[in-house]
Amino acid sequence: MKVAIVGLGLMGGSLALSLKKLDFIESIVGSDHNKIHQQEAIMLGLVDEIVEFEDVKNYDVIFLAIPVDGIIRALESLTDIKKSTTVIDLGSTKTKIIASIPPSIRENFVAAHPMTGTENFGPSAAIENLYKDKAVVLCDIERSGELQADIAKKIFSSLEMKKYFMSAKSHDRHAAFISHMPHAISYSLANTVMNQENKHNILALAAGGFRSMSRLAKSSANMWEDIFRQNRENLLEAIELFENELTILKGHIQNEEWEEVHKNIEAGNRLHDILD
Amino acid sequence: MKVAIVGLGLMGGSLALSLKKLDFIESIVGSDHNKIHQQEAIMLGLVDEIVEFEDVKNYDVIFLAIPVDGIIRALESLTDIKKSTTVIDLGSTKTKIIASIPPSIRENFVAAHPMTGTENFGPSAAIENLYKDKAVVLCDIERSGELQADIAKKIFSSLEMKKYFMSAKSHDRHAAFISHMPHAISYSLANTVMNQENKHNILALAAGGFRSMSRLAKSSANMWEDIFRQNRENLLEAIELFENELTILKGHIQNEEWEEVHKNIEAGNRLHDILD
Structure with a gap:
């Protein structure tokens, strides 16, 4: 499974560090509009390679680890992904993000809120085990494709997270x-x-x-x-x-x-x- | 120097653990109205001995590590201490405590607020180094006796605390x-x-x-x-x-x-x- 992470700050960078250890993840690339973050992410060894946002579409799983307004904008540009692609957002709000998913890629999308973080930010804030033993809330999962829901559950379980399911509104x-x-x-x-x-x-x-x-x-x-x-x-x-x-x-x-x-x-x- | 600590909870118990390591402290006894706390303090080795509140008057330095209303009540019972005795309270408020000091023992008294703690309480919450590298605020120190002010400063410095001086009102x-x-x-x-x-x-x-x-x-x-x-x-x-x-x-x-x-x-x- 090839993974692309959009946003290489605390959440995305720490995710990369954790995903690396999983044997079913073949490679991890990252995308970040901030040039300094790109360099830091490579120097810190968070990802194998930096790619343009356009290119994340070629990966099996795309994580959106960016501010919640950015997630909505990113979704508009992802309408031409493959039917098998999984897009997982890590945003702290869910209703507006889910409402903004282009219908053609609704099944590709899994809305997740990992209940973890620190007050620090940027690639240098990334730490191993940020996700381990923490809760992750999966919202409106019945509206994600079966394949995509299974992949998201497999990844979060492998990160040793406790999964909770609820509606975006709740x-x-x-x-x-x-x-x-x-x-x-x-x-x-x-x-x-x-x-x-x-x-x-x-x-x-x-x-x-x-x-x-x-x-x-x-x-x-x-x-x-x-x-x-x-x-x-x-x-x-x-x-x-x-x-x-x-x-x-x-x-x-x-x-x-x-x-x-x-x-x-x-x-x-x-x-x-x-x-x- | 012989020390008595009134109140063997988080603050008093941790103080005992830190004072023990100082070479100028000969012995540390404790007083606590709670029988279970008395037993725990002995079992945990916080103090050498448990004494009655009446007996703390015989010690060189008396720490009052009890709730702030209790400090006011305790002061009323300490009017017959020796002229050389030092009484140091660790209360989180200062104006009412200082106003309640019987005038005959005003010079014996040093008002201190160590800016440390945890959310836990009781003797079992006591930890080493609770005071180290933390601030302690000494209030209205010019109204304490010179001997008593010097003893308090020496103790807090030995605990590696940073001393601040201000009026009780401030x-x-x-x-x-x-x-x-x-x-x-x-x-x-x-x-x-x-x-x-x-x-x-x-x-x-x-x-x-x-x-x-x-x-x-x-x-x-x-x-x-x-x-x-x-x-x-x-x-x-x-x-x-x-x-x-x-x-x-x-x-x-x-x-x-x-x-x-x-x-x-x-x-x-x-x-x-x-x-x-």
């Missing part, structure tokens, strides 16, 4: 709460603190807690502007429900209802019965 | 923004997600980002209720300024002002010019 609502809204919060937290505090005090008082809350605020504007746009309605709903929740806690603090504050904190603690 | 305002408000956000984020999402979807979609944003929501209700109460006014101001910031970002998303969203994200990114 995915986008859940992702708004569990991923996109937390990013918005992290940006606002970072901006609040920088508006109020100077470097000296931030360094004096930033312990692990603040660092972990503000880590997501490092995430790329190019990538997250697109995600916020594509998942705008769900994101706005999630932000509003979060605002309501914070208003409740603030109200208890304001009114010195300490027993209620205590209960609110204990309720929050229970998340870790699920996550740990 | 400390509490900065801590509200950089530590206490982010905890409030994390509790509200955890509660929002649990109200909207079931376990299956949380596990499917929780990548590293959500885990790091919600990690603080694991922090103990006993400890954080006290901190929120003691730093109530600063915390409310910080929450309100954060709410305003989130309203701005939400407004841009609502109005589809994507260039503004992009700029807002890029502004948030700049925090990491300071922190990294």
Whole structure:
């Protein structure tokens, strides 16, 4: 199986590193519009070769590891792929991407969201095992061709990922709460603190807690502007429900209802019965 | 130098592990009102001996590593210490604690806030090197006795901590923004997600980002209720300024002002010019 990866940043580069180890992958080429990324990807040995975007059509499996608006544009240029080609996107939103697939290549397409990443980006951010033991959400899989669905499942299973299946619509609502809204919060937290505090005090008082809350605020504007746009309605709903929740806690603090504050904190603690 | 540590949880237990390695510390005893913690601390070898709270008065240096309301109560019982005794608290708030020091032992007291911790608690959470290379904020140090200030500085320097000096008032305002408000956000984020999402979807979609944003929501209700109460006014101001910031970002998303969203994200990114 010959693989082409479009986008050689954190996600695409790390994917290349992991796919390399699989015995059924014969070769991996990469495409990236950024010349520096092309050079870095070759120097770091992420891919065997850099090809033009036009040429990825000749490969058995094409991964789209680029920002979500870019995925929609790329799909428009892939209408002349072979019937057996598999196109897998790794975007963080799904509804608008799936709605934009040209009907003639709908069966070629598998919509996947691997739930992994770091706050770093570019080919030099690529790390081995970024995908291992992580979840991947496959959306509207019944609308992918049987061959293509099987290939995607085989690849993600070989990467030792846990597969979840849901509709694109469900995915986008859940992702708004569990991923996109937390990013918005992290940006606002970072901006609040920088508006109020100077470097000296931030360094004096930033312990692990603040660092972990503000880590997501490092995430790329190019990538997250697109995600916020594509998942705008769900994101706005999630932000509003979060605002309501914070208003409740603030109200208890304001009114010195300490027993209620205590209960609110204990309720929050229970998340870790699920996550740990 | 003989040391007594009141409170053998994460902070006190880890402190014991670090102090042990210093050649000028002769012995370390611990006091904890929780019998299970007493047993664990001995089993884990954190302290040489468990003593009653009454007996900590006989030691050269007394660390108060307990929730901030407990520190205020403990101080009331320490009025009969020797003139040479040093009492160091490790509380996350400072103004109310300092205001509550009985005047007769004001010079014995050094107000310290080590900017370190994890979301875990209890003696079994104690780890070596929790303090190493971290910041410690010493508040109103000019009001501590010269002997006591020197002893505290010597200990924190020996733990390889970076010392910062500020007034208790400044400390509490900065801590509200950089530590206490982010905890409030994390509790509200955890509660929002649990109200909207079931376990299956949380596990499917929780990548590293959500885990790091919600990690603080694991922090103990006993400890954080006290901190929120003691730093109530600063915390409310910080929450309100954060709410305003989130309203701005939400407004841009609502109005589809994507260039503004992009700029807002890029502004948030700049925090990491300071922190990294």
